[in-house]
Amino acid sequence: MKYIITGATGHLGGHIFQxxxxxxxxxxxxxxxxTVSKAKHLEETGAKVVGIDFFSEDSLVSAFRDQDVLIYVPSKSHDSFSRVSELENVINAAQKAQVGHILAMGFxxxxxxNPFALSAFYGYLPRRLAESNLSYTIVRNALYADPLIPYLPELVERKNVIYPMKDQALSFISLADxxxxxxxxxxxxxxxxxxxxxxLxxxxxxxxxxxxxxxxxVANAPIGYQPVTLEEFAQIYNEGNxxxxxxxxxxxxGRGLLNEVSDDYQKIMGHPATDLFDFLESQRDE
Incomplete structure (x- = not known):
């Protein structure tokens, strides 16, 4: 079996490669x-490295040819239109290259x-794959737990979680899991x-x-919950727009749309995903 991973130097793609x-x-x-120059460490493992441009069909078809499984990790963007356009190019190229199967990242x-700015893309993904003639599987992630680690010092200083979540819950998964x-x-x-x-x-x-x-x-410090408004949150964390x-x-x-819990990880791996406290503790100790 031949496997190709997009975004193999990114956060999730890099972990999947390992x-x-x-x-x-x-x-x-x-x-x-x-950027091929950033993937020398991957090439040193014995893997093949190819450069792709999601908006160049020729580069995608060339990369996808003779691949049994395409693991598609979308590139980072802040709007659904860009990601949908990218997905269309990936699907068209996969069809032309006769890729055996697409394993795609969902959310x-x-x-x-759902009012999330990228919700349209994540809703489009399964529908578009379903109407294609491609064999596909989708893995939907919960929120990544990893960003909580660098965020912890700020929360200790604020003495509060400030997510504008009302009384609703969030589900998490670690990048490693x-x-x-x-x-x-x-x-x-x-x-x-x-x-x-x-x-997941x-x-x-x-x-x-x-x-x-x-x-x-985890922090051994008192942290409560004092939410700010959505507008305030957007202003506080507007780095990089x-x-x-x-x-x-x-x-x-806050509308209860990110609280899903599934036992699919257990079915896949044969054991539960790492507990949030255990994950954060292990990361803090490293």
């Missing part, structure tokens, strides 16, 4: 990257009434089922007081 490399020969993996913010599940699905014929959609979450979700309690234990996108995600959360 995990897949443990399960299949390196020579069977191709890392598709935007739990894909409901039709997500990538392990991606690699396992990609390399297992019984899991890589056409039309199957998996949802820990075994429970957290209201903001519950999240604050976990963070307090990401304020609106981040606020829209917590708008979705």
């Amino acid at each position: 995990e897949l490399d443990k399960l299949v020969p390196s020579s069977d993996i191709t890392a598709a990257v935007h 739990i913010a894909d409901q039709v009434n 997500s990538s392990k599940a991606f690699a396992k699905v990609a390399s297992s014929k019984d899991l890589l089922t056409n039309g199957r959609i998996y949802t 979450t820990q075994d429970r979700n957290y209201t903001m007081p519950q999240l604050a309690e976990v963070l307090s234990k 990401e304020g609106h996108m981040l606020a829209s995600m917590y708008d979705a959360g």
